[in-house]
């Protein structure tokens with residue numbers, strides 16, 4: 001006899017099968033990430049723990065075979081690349097055109113802007129951020145292409161202030177492109193080999209901020225940097241001195257007990273505007289994705305998605321460039337990069353962008369950026385970074401996430 005409500009055995013069996021099939025997880029759709037990297041980058045980037053972490057998140061890294069046409073490979077959801085050369089550039093351009101649904105990180109044009117220490121900072125200057133939202137500057141600098149003997153005269157003519165940091169003009173991933181010199185007088189600079197950028201050294205209390213950007217995710221870390229150069233030191237010392245990679249990953253200052261005037265309880269607000277590459281509107285799901293990472297330092301970061309109409313002088317300008325196919329606005333099309341910023345010693349809100357790097361080291365490891373790899377295929381974003389102490393005065397801001405870190 002069956003109690004009321006009890007199922008007949010055949011029905012029970014049917015229900016069991018149903019609940020069993022529901023409990024079997026649907027196979028996760030893998031996000032396939034094709035990568036083409038220099039051997040140096042492959043070693044530093046594709047560490048086993050990253051691959052395991054990625055696999056657990058449904059992301060599969062697949063090596064692109066450089067001996068076969070790229071168009072014959074895949075299908076990929078995302079292509080990550082850090083390779084130089086015309087052939088590769090041509091192949092990736094062609095691939096992008098024929099596979100518009102694939103997120104190619106990043107477009108060769110956008111990367112190219114960062115391969116030269118003059119063009120990498122151009123857009124920061126052009127945006128003239130100091131006028132609108134605070135002071136984000138670039139150090140004064142000049143390019144020396146040839147004839148090192150002309151340097152002393154050129155430096156004097158340009159009125160550059162000593163000391164100067166001499167940097168190789170071209171950034172091509174080689175150790176040579178990271179060879180830095182600090183010059184206390186202009187005459188010694190003739191010893192160096194052009195092409196060079198000569199950049200005014202900005203005293204910043206020996207701490208540098210690295211702002212890592214992966215699509216919509218931002219992480220800021222502190223690194224040790226060169227100490228201040230005093231007037232006394234400058235008057236006594238002559239010569240040009242090579243200095244090592246002072247702000248490498250090993251020079252983390254996140255856990256250091258720093259003077260608050262250097263580390264900053266609140267240094268100001270670094271604001272990240274992001275905007276749609278295609279039409280600068282319709283952020284729907286994208287602004288849900290917008291979030292902040294990195295709770296380890298005392299900066300306030302605000303991330304927002306802004307419409308073309310808001311913050312006209314800045315966002316409008318940036319959108320214009322980003323939405324035009326030939327546009328070369330700041331970071332146009334870039335989704336995988338970092339900005340190195342320092343704060344002028346003795347000031348609260350005068351920041352300088354000194355370097356911008358494409359696909360920098362460890363950008364995914366320990367960052368939530370990995371989660372974004374899959375989402376990047378949907379969103380088309382570019383970024384501009386500004387810094388501001390007075391958020392409340394900015395009109396029509398679509399605030400997405402804000403946190404003190």
Ligand SMILES: Nc1ncnc2c1ncn2[C@@H]1O[C@H](COP(=O)(O)OP(=O)(O)OP(=O)(O)O)[C@@H](O)[C@H]1O
Nearest residue numbers: 139165178199200201202225226246247354355357
């Ligand atoms: N204008 C400047 N004023 C003060 N310090 C500077 C300036 N430019 C560079 N530095 C110091 O030199 C270091 C290296 O400079 P920069 O970041 O331009 O070189 P890089 O080789 O491109 O570095 P990265 O490894 O981050 O790519 C910085 O971390 C900072 O300590």
Ligand SMILES: O=P(O)(O)O[C@H]1[C@H](OP(=O)(O)O)[C@@H](OP(=O)(O)O)[C@@H](O)[C@@H](O)[C@@H]1OP(=O)(O)O
Nearest residue numbers: 040041044173174247248249357359360361362
């Ligand atoms: O050496 P790391 O792994 O730390 O990464 C560095 C990266 O080298 P990689 O791309 O070969 O990894 C550099 O790239 P190239 O200019 O040489 O192309 C540059 O982006 C640095 O800023 C990165 O330093 P970090 O961002 O960590 O300070």
Ligand SMILES: [Mg+2]
Nearest residue numbers: 171355356357
């Ligand atoms: Mg660099």
